[in-house]
Amino acid sequence: MRIPWLARPRPAPPTTQGADTAAATAVLGPAAVQVAARHLRVGDGYAAVLIVTQYPAEVSAAWLEPLLAWPGRLDLTLHIEPLPAAVAAGRLRAQRARLETVRRADADHGRLHDPNTEASADDAADLADRVARGDARLFRVGIYLVVHAPTLDELGESVAEVRAIAASVMLDTVPATWRQLQGWTSGLPLGVDSLGMRRVFDSDSLACAFPLASADLPAPLPGDPPRHGGVLYGLNTSTGGVVWWDRWNADNHNSIVLARSGAGKSYFIKLEILRSLIDEVLIQVIDPEDEYIRLAATVGGTVIQLGAPGVRINPLDIPPGDRHPAAFDRRVQFVVTLVAVMLDGNLPSPDRAALHAAILAAYEQAGIDLDPATWSRPAPLLHDVLAALEAAGTTPALSLAAQLRPWTLGSLKDLFDGPSTTMPDGRLVVWSTRQLSEEQRAPAMLLALDAIWRQIDTPAPQAVADDLRQLVIVDEAWKLLQDDAGAAFLRTLAKSARKRRAGLSVITQDAADVLNSKLGQAVVANSATQILLRQDASAITDIATAFGLTTGEARLLLSARRGEGLLLSGGHRVGFQAVSSPVEHAACTGDRDVDGGQP
Template identity: 55%
Template sequence: MHIEPIPPMVAAQRLRRQLARLESSARANAEAGRLADFNAEAAADDAAELASSLARGDGRLFRVGLYLTVHALDAAELQGEVQQVRALAASLLLDAQPTTFCALQGWTTSLPLGADAIRQRRTFDTQALAASFPFASPDLDAPAGSTGVLYGVNVASSGVVVWDRFAQDNHNSVVLARSGAGKSYFTKLEALRMLYHGVEVSVIDPEDEYRALAETTGGAHLGLGAHGVAFNPFDLPVDQGDDTLIRRALFVQTLVAAMLGEPLKSSARPVLDRAVLAAYAAKGINSAPSTWSRPAPLLADLVEHLSISSHPEGEAIADRLIPYVTGSYKELFAQATTTRPDGHLVVFSLRDLPEEVKSVGVLLALDAIWRKVANPADRRPRLVIVDEAWMLMKEAEGARFLYRLAKSARKHWAGLTVVTQDAADLLASDLGRAVVANSATQILLRQAPQAISAVGEAFGLSEGERAFLLSAERGEGLLCGGNTGDRAAFAAISSPAEHKVITSDPAELLDQHDGESGPL
């Protein structure tokens, strides 16, 4: 393709002459009583529009020559190849002509010498030239590193879509889709392939969909709310700095606010802070690291110190924490830690938790995950998956905790994956938009018509991309590199063995169970 810009003054003069020629032809036909030449009228309209664009500086004119060299091993094969090229060009309304008696000039013109010996050119405007530029590709340009994961097949080019989230500016990702679009399937597929690369994966699973993945890969499955499973939020992590006790006390305050279901009042914060530190002191734990290995206090100890604080705010908080100490929710929160979340894959299942305390369970699980992620003595690539993150985002304290995790994960060689079907609510809050902005990898699967406007505006989608997301099949989506600008429409693919592990289709799960049980 040889492109030669036409100087604006020359282009304006030629357009003026062309307009005059077309106008005079139209007037002559009208005076002679002949029928109007609609092709000439369309050409005159196009020329007038182009002249207006040039006058405003919105576009330019170019002389463009497009040449194609066809290669073959012999004359017969060459003839067949030429016929195929001309037939393909004709299907695109292009007239391809061979360079008869000028084969040498045609060949040198198609070499990277910058010399056009044929000079068979047409005039293009800026828009037409941009549409015909041959170097645009639907495939990703981002190179895949050592942790690159196969996402699927490119819908436009049938090439593979391989993406390395740990090679981006940050390692976070957000997955948005309507219910049934395959967001959990895709997330489990990515997690499984991350395990292939030695990435440690932790999952917050609200519907117990990751159990088969954990059992197949030898991971740990922790059912929060199940009998015998308890996490003590007062446990002090080891080897995490001199301010470990202070940070643990601050987290306990965040957890209490989530248990209360509302932000703490300014008058209640100092009362709660004193009670937390008093509970630690009663167990012989203070700012000296040598005391941190002693048994940590329990939630009941905090309630006791709040009750004897002789402060109305403390007594009110103690009364509202009773269900978590001696009431219906004591199973998870009121005992010493019974299960350590260790392993290459740890799944925190929330299905057995009552709906009223699921957000608290998510916050507690995230804290357990963060202890591992922030441990400077154990640095390795990690992936943290929060499925159905809207449950945490609807609580102010939970949303802030998730935001802090998204901001700090990269410093600890970790990536956060936020998965939600409630795109409108996520994008409606400032913290939700901040989480999206801090995600260099953005996965958009099929969207609901009610949410496509908010999603399209938040991610800068074109009309074609919006139409694709509205009509995408299950497992099809759009990968957006938030910081690199790379985009690719893909269809997630899995092997039969992977599909058996990650599917959550009830009919398929029933067939698998019947197959394992055998005939009666």
């Protein structure tokens, strides 16, 4: 898009401030401003004002982006004043007449045509036609740059960098010498242009300056203290800056990671786990492919391999530290739900009543009742419930006993045939489900999810005192979504985690299972942090629609390298490349790491 070249107007007189603006400045402004020839001391820092005086003949979309992407603190201000149509038409006529005079004088004296004059004349004629038809308007625009730095030496370096970046896009800048105070006030959101250094733009050239957005995440506002917490996600693919994100300061603490197989999603999650552990977050991982065992061993975490020989979890255990008044009743209700899942269906009312009575009888036989003082005694086992059913002798009780026998005395007993041998403990707990048979998977997952939920819902008193944050990571979530109990758990946790200072991370390579189900859509809707890595062409249309991606963002996800993707959160959209240190890389790769590898 060409910028029109008209006779430069005289600088506009400074606009006087109203009484209300002066009053607001007195309240919100710094305590003192020291003015020098080429800089200001504003409060505890320094600032320097640059004026853009020359522009390129042609500009493309977002031509101010290089300045906006500069990693330091830079205020870029545009003052825009529309020119009335009559004034614009008169200036265009005068400009065309002057250019035509020059062309004729060259011809009369036998001189060769000046290419610059020819191009300017053609542009002026084209612009006059578009203004006359109403296809374009003219504006007087002033662009000022206010560079900030904590010290005078750093200010000099920052000004040199900003001027070099401006020169790289054919923008000439000059310091506002002895007009620094006027330039600083012109850069404030007061609508006052005290410099009046403007240039005429047409509407197309001005539109190419927008959107005024940076590819980097926003920094804290001036005067705000730096935020604590967060983890390194990687490097910005557009600017090379650092992408540092704190999920705990978002609207909610949940996240979703979508990527095709081999895109580096598990590697990225392992990096986030390592860095979140440093940030003192308690993490539990549901691991269906044994990808996190090496990581847990490296950091001293706990691995619970459900289905492995000798690994048992007693569903009737009441945690010793649980003092919730309804803990006993909740345990009874959970065992009823677990038995229903074991028997692959809903229990009829007579069967449910018989089971409820048998569970109470088993607890009574073990000396456990509603009194919390009794909860520290050894809990009964599932085969004690079976014995109570057989002792009842009723038809529903005997029918249930026959169906439960494989889970207590038969081939499916391994997970339930004794007291618990392991309990979730430590900063990182990995629940491995790889060794479970298909018959054991649903009840075993229910046991794991129940243990996770109990820790989130009723954390230890010390954890509450320390304001402990908890994160639940579900890898290959499409497998859990296929189970009704697992899908219900994800929905409940996604909606309730924020109130319990917890977050849910859902990772999957099957976007259709998440986006095409109501439960999956509920998880996406309640995830303030959304990570999209490389996608398959067959799924990109649905993903682009669900996440509101632009055409360029969709192309990026189709061609992204391993570990490269987009971070989306509200109005923030940042492309990043995951990076790791050699120590992190060694901990995040392993024999079963099918998605890993140094990005």
